[in-house]
Amino acid sequence: xxxxxxxxxxxxxxxxxxxxxxxxxxxxxxxxxxxxxxxxxxxxxxxxxxxxxxxxxxxxxxxxxxxxxxxxxxxxxxxxxxxxxxxxxxxxxxxxxxxxxxxxxxxxxxxxxxxxxxxxxxxxxxxxxxxxxxxxxxxxxxxxxxxxxxxxxxxxxxxxxxxxxxxxxxxxxxxxxxxxxxxxxxxxxxxxxxxxxxxxxxxxxxxxxxxxxxxxxxxxxxxxxxxxxxxxxxxxxxxxxxxxxxxxxxxxxxxxxxxxxxxxxxxxxxxxxxxxxxxxxxxxxxxxxxxxxxxxxxxxxxxxxxxxxxxxxxxxxxxxxxxxxxxxxxxxxxxxxxxxxxxxxxxxxxxxxxxxxxxxxxxxxxxxxxxxxxxxxxxxxxxxxxxxxxxxxxxxxxxxxxxxxxxxxxxxxxxxxxxxxxxxxxxxxxxxxxxxxxxxxxxxxxxxxxxxxxxxxxxxxxxxxxxxxxxxxxxxxxxxxxxxxxxxxxxxxxxxxxxxxxxxxxxxxxxxxxxxxxxxxxxxxx
Amino acid sequence: xxxxxxxxxxxxxxxxxxxxxxxxxxxxxxxxxxxxxxxxxxxxxxxxxxxxxxxxxxxxxxxxxxxxxxxxxxxxxxxxxxxxxxxxxxxxxxxxxxxxxxxxxxxxxxxxxxxxxxxxxxxxxxxxxxxxxxxxxxxxxxxxxxxxxxxxxxxxxxxxxxxxxxxxxxxxxxxxxxxxxxxxxxxxxxxxxxxxxxxxxxxxxxxxxxxxxxxxxxxxxxxxxxxxxxxxxxxxxxxxxxxxxxxxxxxxxxxxxxxxxxxxxxxxxxxxxxxxxxxxxxxxxxxxxxxxxxxxxxxxxxxxxx
Numbered sequence: 055x056x057x058x059x060x061x062x063x064x065x066x067x068x069x070x071x072x073x074x075x076x077x078x079x080x081x082x083x084x085x086x087x088x089x090x091x092x093x094x095x096x097x098x099x100x101x102x103x104x105x106x107x108x109x110x111x112x113x114x115x116x117x118x119x120x121x122x123x124x125x126x127x128x129x130x131x132x133x134x135x136x137x138x139x140x141x142x143x144x145x146x147x148x149x150x151x152x153x154x155x156x157x158x159x160x161x162x163x164x165x166x167x168x169x170x171x172x173x174x175x176x177x178x179x180x181x182x183x184x185x186x187x188x189x190x191x192x193x194x195x196x197x198x199x200x201x202x203x204x205x206x207x208x209x210x211x212x213x214x215x216x217x218x219x220x221x222x223x224x225x226x227x228x229x230x231x232x233x234x235x236x237x238x239x240x241x242x243x244x245x246x247x248x249x250x251x252x253x254x255x256x257x258x259x260x261x262x263x264x265x266x267x268x269x270x271x272x273x274x275x276x277x278x279x280x281x282x283x284x285x286x287x288x289x290x291x292x293x294x295x296x297x298x299x300x301x302x303x304x305x306x307x308x309x310x311x312x313x314x315x316x317x318x319x320x321x322x323x324x325x326x327x328x329x330x331x332x333x334x335x336x337x338x339x340x341x342x343x344x345x346x347x348x349x350x351x352x353x354x355x356x357x358x359x360x361x362x363x364x365x366x367x368x369x370x371x372x373x374x375x376x377x378x379x380x381x382x383x384x385x386x387x388x389x390x391x392x393x394x395x396x397x398x399x400x401x402x403x404x405x406x407x408x409x410x411x412x413x414x415x416x417x418x419x420x421x422x423x424x425x426x427x428x429x430x431x432x433x434x435x436x437x438x439x440x441x442x443x444x445x446x447x448x449x450x451x452x453x454x455x456x457x458x459x460x461x462x463x464x465x466x467x468x469x470x471x472x473x474x475x476x477x478x479x480x481x482x483x484x485x486x487x488x489x490x491x492x493x494x495x496x497x498x499x500x501x502x503x504x505x506x507x508x509x510x511x512x513x514x515x516x517x518x519x520x521x522x523x524x525x526x527x528x529x530x531x532x533x534x535x536x537x538x539x540x541x542x543x544x545x546x547x548x549x550x551x552x553x554x555x556x557x558x559x560x561x562x563x564x565x566x567x568x569x570x571x572x573x574x575x576x577x578x579x580x
Numbered sequence: 581x582x583x584x585x586x587x588x589x590x591x592x593x594x595x596x597x598x599x600x601x602x603x604x605x606x607x608x609x610x611x612x613x614x615x616x617x618x619x620x621x622x623x624x625x626x627x628x629x630x631x632x633x634x635x636x637x638x639x640x641x642x643x644x645x646x647x648x649x650x651x652x653x654x655x656x657x658x659x660x661x662x663x664x665x666x667x668x669x670x671x672x673x674x675x676x677x678x679x680x681x682x683x684x685x686x687x688x689x690x691x692x693x694x695x696x697x698x699x700x701x702x703x704x705x706x707x708x709x710x711x712x713x714x715x716x717x718x719x720x721x722x723x724x725x726x727x728x729x730x731x732x733x734x735x736x737x738x739x740x741x742x743x744x745x746x747x748x749x750x751x752x753x754x755x756x757x758x759x760x761x762x763x764x765x766x767x768x769x770x771x772x773x774x775x776x777x778x779x780x781x782x783x784x785x786x787x788x789x790x791x792x793x794x795x796x797x798x799x800x801x802x803x804x805x806x807x808x809x810x811x812x813x814x815x816x817x818x819x820x821x822x823x824x825x826x827x828x829x830x831x832x833x834x835x836x837x838x839x840x841x842x843x844x845x846x847x848x849x850x851x852x853x854x855x856x857x858x859x860x861x862x863x864x865x866x867x868x869x870x871x872x873x874x875x876x877x878x879x880x881x882x883x884x885x886x
Contacts, residue, residue: 124758145760160755162748164872173748174759177741206872 071101074136075228075259076121076152081130083116090116092283093130098228103250103260105270105291107303108280109502110473114263117280118230121261122154123147148174153226155217155234161205168201171220192219195249210237210360218249228259235269236528237360240563247273266531267296281305304503311511311535314518320350323522324371324402324491325383329390331370339363339546341370346541346551348491348522353513354551355525355537357562363546364526365407368495371524372404373397384491398431403489405481407496407526409473413480416469420461421446423468424453424483431487449486457482458508474505485512492516495526510536530559544568587831588715592723593789595827597622597781600726601805602812602819603733604777610737610814611770612750612877616672617657618778619802620679621650625782627683630793633696639787642696643722643780646787650779651772653679658771662764665881680796687793695791698722698784722784727820729777734816746770750875753882763882778802804853811860813873818863826856 076098083091090113098104108114119125121132123141131138134150141147144154161170168185175184185201192199197215205213214237221229235243250260250273264270270277271291279287279302287302326346333340341363348354358364369375371382373394382390384400392400406412414423425446429436435446450465457478461471468476481497497513498506514536517523526543527533533540534554541551542565549565601618608615628649633642657675660666698720707717737743749756749766757763781801786793804826812818829852837845864870 123760143760144758148760156758160752160758162751162755164751164874164876165744165748169744169748172741173744173756173761204872206868 071099071257073100074098075100075134077133078117078121079131079133081117081120081127081132083113083120083125084128089283091120091127094280094283094285095130096278096285098259098261099276100227100257100259101254102276103254103262103274105274105277106261106263106280107267107270107277107299109303111502112280112303113283114280115232116283118154118232118261118263121147122152122230148224148226151225151227152230153221153224153228154230154232155214155221156232161213161216163204163206165205166201167199167203167205167208167216170205170216171201171223174220175223187223188219191222195219195222195252196245197249211239211242214238218246222253226258228261229253230261230263232263233265234262235264235266239359239566240530240559241567243269267291267299270299271296279303300503311507311514313514313536316352316538318351320352320520320522322347322383323350323385324348324493324524326371327381327383329367329370329377329381331366331375331377334366334375339366341366342546344548346524346548348524350490350520350522351517352538353517353523353525353536354539354541355527355533355554356541356543356548357527357530357533357566358543359566360528362543362566364495364528364543366546367543367548368404368406368493368526371493372406395430398427401490403427403484403487403492405484405492405494405497407499409476409480410469414468414476417467419450419465419467420453420459420471420479421450421465423479424449427483428487433487453479453482453486456486457512458505474501477501478505478509481509481512485516488516488519489521491522491524493524493526496528497525498527498529498532506532530562542566582711585711585715587835588712590831591824591827592715592719593827594830595824596723596726597784597789597801598805598808598826599730599820599823600722600781600784601778601802602808602823603726603729603816604774604781605805606809606812606814606816606819607733607737607746607777608770608774609809609878610750610875611746611767612753612875612880612882613661613767613771614668614672614879615654615657615661615675615771615774616669616806617653617675617679617802618774618805619798619800620676621653621775621778622679622782622785622802623683623796623798624653624679625650625779626786626797627687627690627782627793628779629783630690630695630786631686633787634690634693637696639696639698640721642787643698643783646783647776647779650775650777650782652775654771654775654778657775658768662767662771662882665883668879668881676802684795687795690793691795693793695786695793697791698788720788722780722788725780730816730820737816747875750877753877753880757882757884763884767882778805781805808856808860811857811864813860813864813870814875815873818860821863822856822860825859826852829855 074097078094078096080093080095081091082089082093094117106114116125120127123144123146132141133139139150168181168188171188172179172181172184188199188201197219199215199219205216214234234246238246254260262274271294274291277289277291278285281303291299326344329341329344331341339362344367356364370377373392377390379388379390384397384402387400389397389400410416415426421443425435425441433449435442447465453459459475459479459482461475471479481494484492497509501509510532513523513525525537537554539551540554540557540562542549542562544566545568601622605615605618625646629642629646632645633639653675657671660671661668700718700720703717707713737746745761745766749761749763753763782798785797808819808822812822833848833851837848
């Protein structure tokens, strides 16, 4: 066996460490024309954290759904503790002892924590008894939870705890975790790693899916790498570098970004002055007195855990919501009460987080989607009220070539594009204008490494040509890669933007948790 | 029988069909299905109940047949929207038209014929109470059933695992499916329950409210029931309050008209609608609670990926 065993585990587990728990042999799954899993084999052992690596679309999710009984394989066999099994439903998977913590939480927002957990357990547990068990398990594993709280009121970090505790209450022997740290602060992630360590020492196996290679190197004992539906490598991540792991995933070297020399600080092109807005719904966040200056030539990034006001801030910047007139300044002009179109005319461009449905209309062709954001920005796309289709088509061709947007047929509908290609299109559509101010929310969310590198390089290039670029992102790696200055948003309040060189992950983590709000300095709250 | 007692009696009679149809639809919508065919299921229940009671002479057979008729239409709706994933709004509207048409056709032979009336069941001792005794405890079986249903639905939805599963399916069918809940089965059962309730509501109209068959005798009550569910923010006790309020204001404005109050009758006739909406909106003004009570998957098609 190639896995390194964890260092002297206490022999408290039901399984002997290293015993094979689940084995998948030659699993295949076909969706129409696409072979999502092509004779995939995987061996999971007790007491091991096993990383499953691969780009979006490599077939990881499909494989995991098959292991969890949510999808039926077209070929291949599954073996649980040496015995061939068919896992026909998630309920059967849970009976065997396979638990899953989902990436997009499978929680019921309208229900309480205890009710959510009760749904996943077999019948016959009284709610009061269950609440007591939840308290007990959550205390034992350091995952504090209030069983009576309604999920809709809880932040994402806590929601993940619910999923984990729900999983633990089923006393699983194998836990599948899909991108568990993508919603956590670095400190919360450390807490999670402690929990995982304790679980493996008890003989539990963990299948760990993550894009964060540093993290995989740190905690995983073994890694399986998938590409285009096939297993292409197995390795001990501790012996690899992040770059060598990335190379295995992508199949070629990922280019380093060329940041070029940092230009002289230019004029302030985007400024927020005490920008505030009340929450506009029960599940939205109030924006509280945000100050920020973004100069021409620089990229400022706003870090933060999802749901801390990023979407609300973006809407105030783009003009989907209005604010006090002076609170938003574009090139020195008050724009707080200007419409989206007026802000675009003033030289700003906006790329929202949700590319399908917000950034692009799913059922419209790309050329029509271009007209939607650029109808009045001097491209001559609309004349006398009529759309100039030829010109829109030419623009679409230009974007397609310049930003490497791939599609099955020419000028496809937005919904027909893959996530990465649509993101290249949505960002390219705005970059192509060479806007003076660009605001992007989650520029590379769910985009594969190649496309992400291209998008990041384009953002850097735009800033170096004198534009002000504001990037809102949850991906700290991305932020450190491209940002000149970094601010952190937490519960609608934003820290001062500080030079990226002066920022550490730890400090960002504290700011994300709402500590050390407001002015700079290392005055940590107790 | 005093005037107050008589009014209370008519209020209960007016409220019961609304309550029955609304409590059924509440369960349907809690499971995430929007069935706009309540009116159609009601009227088919009314005519089938009337016909069965006529044929057998027993109003209770009529009641059972009314429920069965509602369930047959509900099954059709379930097959189209749950199985074939047809659009729920369009299917529900079509169901109403189908129900009205079918009932008109079946009922042609019964127009003007005397019906069989559901007899009151007086509860000993309680029905002798002064003022409220006769009105509250001298009602027919369906009235008691309607009140018991509210209590049962409230208990099951919020205190039992079955209710938890119904609410979970309505809140997030994808997650419920991932947990191994059979979303389709839960929704079929909820839709059938809704059909039985709507059919029963219709049967009450033709067997107790006015024991005869008149074409279009539901007169939009199915739509009012639908509105009640929404304005009551999918809560059983509020549905009860809404239905009785609607019944009460309806009867009061009727008496006001009879006594020649100097307000145009059209305005008076609109009063029950306005009063019910106003009161329910006021008691449901907490947006957070409303959002939590609103089934998030209401009307959304569910296709399991497998």
